[in-house]
Amino acid sequence: MPDYLYLKLVRELSEEIHSGQRAVGERMPSVRQLSSERGVSKSTVLAGYDRLEADGWIEARPRSGYFVAARTTTYSNLRKPGPSQPQSTPLPVTAGQVFVDIMEQGAAFDLIATTDSTPGNDHLRRCLARAQRQQSKAEQVNYGEPAGLLSLRQQLVLRVAQGGSRVSADELIVTSGCQHALLLALMATTQRGDVVAVESPGFYGVFQLLEALGLKVLELPSSAETGLSIDALALALQHWDIKTLVVSPCFSTPTGASMPDAHKQRLLELTLPRQINVIEDDIYADLGFSHPRPRTLHSFDNSGSVLLCSSFSKSLSRDLRLGWILPGKFRERVKQLKLLTTLASSQAQQRGICSYLEEGGFDRHLRLRRQQLQQQYHQLLDLIRQHLPMARSCSQPQGGLSLWLELPETLDTLERYKAARAQGLILTPGRLFTAQDRYRNTLRISFAYPWTDERIDAMRRLGKLLLSD
DSSP: OOHHHHHHHHHHHHHHHHTTTOOTBBBBBHHHHHHHHHOOOHHHHHHHHHOOOOSEEEEEETTTEEEEEEOOOEEETTTTOOOOOOOOOOOOOOOOOOHHHHHHHTTTOOSSSOSSSOOOOOHHHHHHHHHHHOOOOOOHHSOTTTTTOOHHHHHHHHHHHHHHHHHHOOOOOOOSSHHHHHHHHHHHHHHTOOEEEEEEEHHHHHHHHHHHOOEEEEEEEETTEEEHHHHHHHHTTTOOOEEEEOOOOBSSSTTOOOOHHHHHHHHHHHHGGOOOEEEETTTTTGGGGSSSSOSSGGGGGOOSEEEEEEEEETOOOTOOOOEEOOGGHHHHHHHHHHHHHHHHOOOHHHHHHHHHHTTHHHHHHHHHHHHHHHHHHHHHHHHHHHOOOOOOEEESSSSSSEEEEETTTTTTTHHHHHHHTTTOOOOBBBBGGOSOOOOEEEEEEESSOOOOHHHHHHHHHHHHHHHOO
């Protein structure tokens, strides 16, 4: 067997995997099939597969064949970010205009302002359209049940059970998205002037809410791998009167960190005896690259002190302003607050989503979406290597929509925002993920969308912008 034949096959197949033609988790052709397709011997195919497996491109599964492997891309000049070191003092929150501008461009998880997104979901559209057509006159003129459509809540309970929580439909309240759920949770558990602890860097939407409610924020150190530092939380509890803790244990934005189960249990051991309420933002948990999804913090709690918040906006469609909250012992208060803030949720949309869940559409969507995200994540790592050589560290999430990139300290991404906008680029500066003057040399970069030629060019232009004086 000439060496060039199997090496040529290795080059061709590795390029197909690298370019995304063969997705992570996709089954490779059988030895017989590939031998026939490429016009080479079976021994050549076997030698090629052995080399691809040794190089980490594919993996063999007993009695199943070969599959495209989830490669861990490593770079000599990129390390994982170290733990964050925010100032551990409660502070008032002041939001900037950059957040508003990003949202106005419709590019919270993109590098360019565009209407292009992931492929359309025909099944979802059919379910929503059918629900709209079948809406009764009574539903058109009357508000629905404050807690939300019962049949939808029953389906959501099944979703929640995948995270380990066993609850009834009566315990769940439908909201107008996860941000609304977080707002209700904060309103129910705090009063103006209270101290709320958050992980740092943390979700900028939470900082917006804290500012609006007149709450003080205590930022706690976190790891880009395991999330909130439990040791830092224990130390903070000795010095500050913390009323509520907001945390995102599963693939949190911006780093993609995921908290180990042992840390979740330790967190509750620290907070529950002190009657500290915990608000869990679970919005990214369905987007892990592997299955099953991680357990929720809520699933370890039996006291009703953990308020679980989530929605479909990240896992299904950002246009669906439909979320939910498990408010625990604050159920009646949260239901009252929902009436004050939104009165009720769209009945037609609830029925459409309920049908979509009942017909298995969401599970099928998630299987494909997880593969797409894992592939797009690895493509992003390659693009960083090619176009952002100045990067100093990069988080390595196992799910979610984004990673955290550290640049040289001389680079101020907030200052570069206007220059980027002038070139049609939308940056998400690290400064947005804190109430302090920190993380100015960092960026959140998302892999939520396919790497089209336009987005690849945006990465190239971003590299030039960051290298310019």
